[in-house]
Amino acid sequence: MKAASFDYHAPPTVESAIALLQRFEGEGLDTKLLAGGQSLMPMLNMRIARPQVLVDLGKIEALDYIRAEGEAIAIGSMASKRAAEDSPLLREQQPLFHAATLLIGHRQIRNRGTVGGSFAHADPAAEYPAVALVQDIRMRAQGPNGVREIAASDFFVTFMTTSLEATEILVEVRLPPFRPGTGWAIQEFAKRHGDLALAGIAVTLRKANGRCEDVRIGAFGVNATAVRLPAAEAALNGQSATTENFARAAAVAGESVAEPLGDVHATPDYRRQLVKVLTERCLAEAAARAA
Ligand SMILES: Cc1cc2nc3c(=O)[nH]c(=O)nc-3n(C[C@H](O)[C@H](O)[C@H](O)COP(=O)(O)OP(=O)(O)OC[C@H]3O[C@@H](n4cnc5c(N)ncnc54)[C@H](O)[C@@H]3O)c2cc1C
The missing domain is CATH 3.30.43.10 (Uridine Diphospho-n-acetylenolpyruvylglucosamine Reductase, domain 2)
Known part of the structure; x- marks a missing residue:
């Protein structure tokens, strides 16, 4: 057609x-x-x-940049995902965001698809929104009344819907500094390489004296928008970084997902099971990376 x-x-x-x-x-x-x-x-x-x-927006060169601003990294909305993939700044300072970029579609899609487009499109199965929730990424929208900043938790409203007004343009996403020593992981399950995920998990955590703290778990592909899983985070916060505790928190993650999506690709129960399995793997991977 x-x-x-x-x-x-x-x-x-x-x-x-x-x-x-x-x-x-x-x-x-x-x-x-x-x-x-x-x-x-x-x-x-x-x-x-x-x-x-x-x-x-393709002729607006002023929106195509990836640069350090103080300790934050600012990405213009028209920067391509390929530019994010190739950016040494993101690779070295924002490993979770960089790893999420590599999971998006195929290289051909990342060549043309923009970072801002992925945020504004707000596909529930997209990787960036979950990373944004976990990392407190802030969005900058420009409209007739100037620029306003929107927290990730206020930006993604529901299925392919953001809090952008009809006369606003997403001009920038701003990544706060990634604290040294933070462990991270992102894993997803898709039917074929490059497909949108049936479910995925992004995690950051820190370790102090062998105990986990500041555990953040984001899920994508499971609800109408990416979500944090606070019950699972609470189950691991303050607990020692052991495989038993990862499994316990992962079980809470699976149970606590509210009404997972069901469609021709996966039933709600299957997505719940994916959340559990991927959370357990991500927690172990993030803990191994945490200094
Ligand atoms: C085969 C295939 C596989 C894919 N796999 C993945 C995947 O695994 N993960 C993933 O996240 N995505 C995936 N995608 C989607 C891809 O990442 C798109 O690039 C992205 O969703 C949209 O970015 P875009 O720049 O192409 O935006 P467009 O397609 O041009 O726009 C998408 C929407 O966002 C709005 N929009 C775009 N930019 C702005 C802005 N600056 N301000 C306000 N509104 C704006 C548009 O109006 C439109 O409604 C896949 C796509 C294909 C075709």
């Missing part, structure tokens, strides 16, 4: 893109932003989405 017809604009600046969004909003036209097109183009071609106007 081919996409239904639409008007196309490719503004050169964020400000001119926002002005277009405001104009079309005022005219009552259904408008979509286009970034790397790796999710939107298939949706257009299958006519799952039929916007009347596309505003392409």
